[in-house]
Amino acid sequence: MIRRSTLPRRIADSLFKITSAVSSSLGLLIMIIIVSTILYYGASMLSIEFLTSPSKPYGEAGAGIANAILGTLLITFGAALIALPPAMAAGIYLAEYGRDSKLASILRFTGNVLMGIPSVVVGIFVYALVVVTFGRFSGFAGSVALAFLMFPVVMRTTEDMLRMVNDSLRESVLALGETRSRGTLKVIFRAARGGILTGVLLALARVSGETAPLLFTALFADSWPTSYFSGPTASLPVLITDYTMNSPFEAMHRAGWGAAFVIAAIILAVNLVSRYYAEKEKL
Amino acid sequence: MSERVFKSLTFAAASLTVVLAASFLIVLWFSGFEAWKTFGLKFLFTDVWNPSSGEFGALGALSGTLFTSLLALLIATPLAFAAAMWASDAPKWIASPLSRAMDMLAAIPSVIFGMWGIDFICPHFGFSLFSASLILSIMILPYITAVMRDVITMTPDVLKESAYGLGATRFEVVKDVILSFGKNGLAGGIFIGLGRALGETMAVLFVAGGLNMIPSGLFDGCTTIASALANDFAEAEGLHRSVLFALGFILLMLEFAIQILAQLYLKRGKIK
Numbered sequence: 001m002i003r004r005s006t007l008p009r010r011i012a013d014s015l016f017k018i019t020s021a022v023s024s025s026l027g028l029l030i031m032i033i034i035v036s037t038i039l040y041y042g043a044s045m046l047s048i049e050f051l052t053s054p055s056k057p058y059g060e061a062g063a064g065i066a067n068a069i070l071g072t073l074l075i076t077f078g079a080a081l082i083a084l085p086p087a088m089a090a091g092i093y094l095a096e097y098g099r100d101s102k103l104a105s106i107l108r109f110t111g112n113v114l115m116g117i118p119s120v121v122v123g124i125f126v127y128a129l130v131v132v133t134f135g136r137f138s139g140f141a142g143s144v145a146l147a148f149l150m151f152p153v154v155m156r157t158t159e160d161m162l163r164m165v166n167d168s169l170r171e172s173v174l175a176l177g178e179t180r181s182r183g184t185l186k187v188i189f190r191a192a193r194g195g196i197l198t199g200v201l202l203a204l205a206r207v208s209g210e211t212a213p214l215l216f217t218a219l220f221a222d223s224w225p226t227s228y229f230s231g232p233t234a235s236l237p238v239l240i241t242d243y244t245m246n247s248p249f250e251a252m253h254r255a256g257w258g259a260a261f262v263i264a265a266i267i268l269a270v271n272l273v274s275r276y277y278a279e280k281e282k283l
Numbered sequence: 284m285s286e287r288v289f290k291s292l293t294f295a296a297a298s299l300t301v302v303l304a305a306s307f308l309i310v311l312w313f314s315g316f317e318a319w320k321t322f323g324l325k326f327l328f329t330d331v332w333n334p335s336s337g338e339f340g341a342l343g344a345l346s347g348t349l350f351t352s353l354l355a356l357l358i359a360t361p362l363a364f365a366a367a368m369w370a371s372d373a374p375k376w377i378a379s380p381l382s383r384a385m386d387m388l389a390a391i392p393s394v395i396f397g398m399w400g401i402d403f404i405c406p407h408f409g410f411s412l413f414s415a416s417l418i419l420s421i422m423i424l425p426y427i428t429a430v431m432r433d434v435i436t437m438t439p440d441v442l443k444e445s446a447y448g449l450g451a452t453r454f455e456v457v458k459d460v461i462l463s464f465g466k467n468g469l470a471g472g473i474f475i476g477l478g479r480a481l482g483e484t485m486a487v488l489f490v491a492g493g494l495n496m497i498p499s500g501l502f503d504g505c506t507t508i509a510s511a512l513a514n515d516f517a518e519a520e521g522l523h524r525s526v527l528f529a530l531g532f533i534l535l536m537l538e539f540a541i542q543i544l545a546q547l548y549l550k551r552g553k554i555k
Contacts, residue, residue, distance in 0.1 A: 009452055009454075009455070010452065012452070012454050013452035013453055013454040013455075015454075016453065016454040016457070017453060017454075019365050020365040020366070020368050020369040021369055022365075023361070023362040023365040023366050023369075024365065024366040024369040024370060024373075024381050025381070026362060026366070026424075027366060027381065027384050027385045027388060027424060027425065027428070028380070028381055028384040030388065030421055031384040031385075031387055031388045032384075033403075034388075034391060034395070034396075034399055035387075037399055037402070037403070038395065038399075085296075086296040086299055087296070089292060089293045089295075089296035089297075090293065090296035090297035090299060090300070092293045093290075093293035093294050093296060093297040094297055096293075097290055097293065097294070098294075098297065104297075106301075107297045107298065107300050107301065109546055110300040110301050110304050111300045112542065112546050113304065113539055113542040113543060113546065114300055114303060114304055115542075116478045116479075116482070116538050116539075116541065116542035116545075117307065117482070117535065117538060118481070118482025118483070118484065118509050118534060118535075118538060119482070119484065120482070120484040120509045120512045120513050120531075121307070121311070121482070121509075121512075121531050121534055121535050121538075123512075123513075123516075124311070124314075124512060124516060124527070124528060124531050125306075125307055125310055125311065125531075127516075128310050128311075128314045128528070129306075129310060148303065151299065151300075151303070152300065155297070155300070179286055180286055180289075180290075181286055181289035181290075202390075205390060206390070209390075209391075209392025209393070209394070209395075210392070210393075211392070211393065211394045211484070211485045211513075212393075212484040212485060212509070212512075212513050215513055215516070215517065216516050216517055237392060237394050237485075240394050240395070240398065241394055241397075241485065244394075244397070244398050244401065244489065245488070245489065256398065257398070260394075260395050260398060263392060263395075264391060264392070264395055267390055267391070267392065268387060268390060268391075271386065271387060271390045272387075275383075275386070
């Protein structure tokens, strides 16, 4: 019997293992670099004045980002109000009625395809649909754009979470004489609410950092977001874009990093909390 | 509430998916109609971009979109595969922080990647196609890794253990068992990544340089459809605006095609 050396195979294997380990750490490394950059540039900007004053044109003293923080909250929660009811209802249909039917799988497939629509395309779509129709830019139009982004995500999460509920629970509810709709809403939905809540929070965090859908819908304004339905409304992502891309002034760039710090902190905190909550639920 | 009403309401909500998809196509097609009427199919194959004389072609932005996305995929795919491999059977105390970091990376807004790119990537590679691809590859890495991790953990243990039992090394198990078992799912993951890269807007807008022409080298400035929309749309009027809608329509069709491919491959690979 000829014995072949296993050395080349062992070398290939070691090389492979090293490459895997290195590239796995790369994600972590990049994450650390980006977060520390945000901390380094952003944290030094934070002050009570920066967080409580509205943005002002370059050169005016006492400028901040408070109007953009409020605007982002308004636009994001507006989007949630528009998207959540139909998205959850759609998820209920897919999980409770449609299930594995042909029709449901077509709708599910379309939902997955919708998730891939680029956010900037949603932006010009809503511009044509809402801004042109009403004849004005508004925070509300921005909410509509973000709602379109949320809808398929929340629909699919709701479905996935409802489907994790055991069928024996559905049967028990029906056996107790409860109707299908009441059983779904009162028992099945309640059993899945932890997972659904997590999914909704993650979707909210995701869209709150979106810029492109707001560029031609909510626009930007150096004022408090008092005209959500009728005029341009400030938001953190658009403020960052404006200050980074369109301003030659160092002070504006720094303010942009300060805003980046705030939005990143909010998004990462929501992510950490909701994922922690989701993992605890499972135990 | 009557049962039938409840069921119809939820069904109507679910049908919104189809209504939405159709209205995207219809609205973008008609908003860009003037451009299609003016330039015809030639629009797809010319790269002139001259707003002042009213001459437009899609090829500059389209080629920039394809080049940056494909190059990003080329960088990210091997990294994602290796990371997914490693995460799928590393001990939990290593795997869990790594996948947590990937999730967090995916959560960071695109606009922050853009600012970061200006300060950390552009000083080395200029405002160029390469910088854009690099940023894109970082941004799509978590998405591809997540899908690939699912695919890899779905390979039946029996198959892997049989191969190990025959004396295969880890590398051989990956190459001969996991890759051939999961090829559909892995392809699906790559398409998901490609889909994200094609539509990515802000980060590319910040670092690509914004030159609307066919890029002639790696370190030349370029633009993509998504970033051209973000940059030009607010100021465009008349034909120019219609041209941008037409570009949006092209991007939408491209994205639909990629997403459909991704879903088909994932379905064949039985992921979700």
